[in-house]
Amino acid sequence: MKIGVLISGRGSNLQSLIDAQTNGLLGAEIGIVISNVPEVQGLDRAAAAGIPTTVINHKDFDGREPFEDALDEELVSYGIELVCLAGFMRLLTGGFVNRWTDRLINIHPSLLPSFKGLHTHERALEAGVRFGGCTVHFVRAEMDAGPIIVQAAVPILSDDTPDTLADRVLSEEHKIYPLAVKMIAEGRVEVVDNTVKIKDAGIPGASLINPSA
Numbered sequence: 240m241k242i243g244v245l246i247s248g249r250g251s252n253l254q255s256l257i258d259a260q261t262n263g264l265l266g267a268e269i270g271i272v273i274s275n276v277p278e279v280q281g282l283d284r285a286a287a288a289g290i291p292t293t294v295i296n297h298k299d300f301d302g303r304e305p306f307e308d309a310l311d312e313e314l315v316s317y318g319i320e321l322v323c324l325a326g327f328m329r330l331l332t333g334g335f336v337n338r339w340t341d342r343l344i345n346i347h348p349s350l351l352p353s354f355k356g357l358h359t360h361e362r363a364l365e366a367g368v369r370f371g372g373c374t375v376h377f378v379r380a381e382m383d384a385g386p387i388i389v390q391a392a393v394p395i396l397s398d399d400t401p402d403t404l405a406d407r408v409l410s411e412e413h414k415i416y417p418l419a420v421k422m423i424a425e426g427r428v429e430v431v432d433n434t435v436k437i438k439d440a441g442i443p444g445a446s447l448i449n450p451s452a
Contacts, residue, residue, distance in 0.1 A: 250281020259417035266424035333380035355383035
């Protein structure tokens with residue numbers, strides 16, 4: 240399976256996909272990395288791995304649809320079968336999302352459907368929840384919505400700040416994004432009635448309780 244990765248910045252989740260591919264753990268090939276922002280670190284990461292890159296700057300287009308048409312054309316030209324949003328900081332229109340239905344995934348730093356949008360870690364701490372986490376999901380037209388593929392949870396500690404929580408969640412993001420791609424590439428993921436069914440899904444370990452006593 241050939242995947243395309245859309246980025247806007249440093250590309251840490253892109254790097255997790257690159258590392259998994261290098262180690263034979265991705266089950267897919269990164270065919271192209273596209274950034275809507277020039278000269279970002281993620282482009283350097285891809286180039287260092289020998290992966291083709293291009294910049295499609297949204298500022299060069301008169302509106303979202305022409306920009307997305309250019310994205311679509313580039314993805315199709317590389318034979319991309321699955322699009323991975325990895326810190327891509329542009330909202331996509333329903334038209335683009337519908338073109339790539341169930342072939343477009345995103346990673347979000349919260350346990351969706353809680354804390355959609357920005358400032359997820361600050362909001363989790365303010366809400367007093369005991370767990371944070373991250374979610375890989377198929378993209379729908381609504382922001383941070385769509386069938387959930389895989390999630391990882393981390394306990395929130397009494398002395399956590401948004402930055403310390405973000406660091407722990409990011410470590411889990413780097414695990415579950417390659418896992419989601421691998422399961423999709425293996426043909427184990429199916430969307431049924433807007434819910435993901437995973438063939439031969441592994442059984443998680445013991446439950447987490449926070450605080451433990």
